[in-house]
Amino acid sequence: MGLGSFAEKLKQLIQGSRGISEDFFEHLEDYLVEGDLGAQESVSVVEKLRIRCKKEGLSEAGEVRQLLARILVEELDPLYKNQGPLLNPQERGVFLILGVNGVGKTTSCAKLAARYQKEGRKVILAAADTFRAGAIDQLKIHGERLHLRVVAHQSGGDPAAVVYDALEAAHAQQAELVIADTAGRMHTKTALVEELKKIDRVIASRAGDWISRKILVLDATTGRNALSQAEVFHQAVHLDGVILSKYDSTARGGVVFPLGRQLSLPILFLGEGERYEDLRPFQLERFVGEFVGLA
Known part of the structure; x- marks a missing residue:
């Protein structure tokens, strides 16, 4: 702004x-x-x-x-104040990264992977956005740069099958975290909801005691439209939190407040740039300071 x-x-x-x-x-x-x-x-x-x-x-x-x-x-x-980590040190998990096209889902997957890799976790990426060949290719490039395995099928394949294979690979290679990039079709389409429910069933059957998290990526520059997207996704699949991408201290970050007050959705990370390390854990007081011009 x-x-x-x-x-x-x-x-x-x-x-x-x-x-x-x-x-x-x-x-x-x-x-x-x-x-x-x-x-x-x-x-x-x-x-x-x-x-x-x-x-x-x-x-x-x-x-x-x-x-x-x-x-x-x-x-x-x-x-x-009682917000714990997405994944505790001894836990293993599956993160489903959700959101409409263009918000930065695939990049956010890579940034999350880099963050947990740096913490010493063994991470596998799952290219479950099978509706866009470019998303599969993009995730593979990130995997090469980060030296991470990327489980992918052909464009147009079954996203749930990709997640299944990623979980199988994680068990075989003793990985601790699967991060799945999901399709970014319009959030009003019921087909996407059914697709995510199918992925949920796969996770329930193959992940055992692994922690499953659904994380929505929202573009900080879209303002109140981001709240509308969050409402639809949250009603459909019950989200665990939000990554606010394309954020800087002059971005339209006020949507953080209705996300929290109306939907009880916490912001987990702020995406601030293109580098893998440009994923800042959300800190409430720092954010508010930036919002009102104290920082």
Whole structure:
């Protein structure tokens, strides 16, 4: 969003305000809506801010930023304070990476693989997006670069069969993690839901006590559309969390708040660039600081 980011608008609002007025709160509410918090969430946050400003005796607009940050952290803190790791040290698991086309699923698979590989895990990639030959080829390239095995079938094959073979390979090679890239067809299509249910049955039959996680990749620049995608996927297959791709401190990251408040979906990682190491674990206070312009 560049100069149109919420942090920049808040800075300009503070600089242009002599004090905390009703006009100030109205502009702040508008900017929060534009920052993708949504109307209901924005009204709630501003009302809490209004009450707290009066209670704490704040009169200068410049004092508001820190308080706003505290309120936004409090909004999501219950969701994150007890958030454990995706995979504990002694656990083995299967990660299904979901999302519509173009959000960065395949790249996110590779970044996750690189991260767990660096931790000493043996990882296998599964090219279960069989509907797009380019996705299979792309994952194979990542596998070569990372020196990881990629289990793949021909384009148009059965995604569940790919996951099955990947699990068989994991058992044979004593791997600890399978990361599966899944098809990115439009999230409204029921065929995709049925496909994922079939993959679920394969995992249940072959993974034994392995942990299964469903992770949705959302593009940080798409704003409220990302929330719509998350709602459909979450209702269909019950997600475990989100990777917010294409993120930087000026991206439209406000959707993090309705994802947490409305869907109880935590952000697991922020994808910040093209390199494998550009996958930052989500930290609530740091994110909020960036959102309001404190970081």
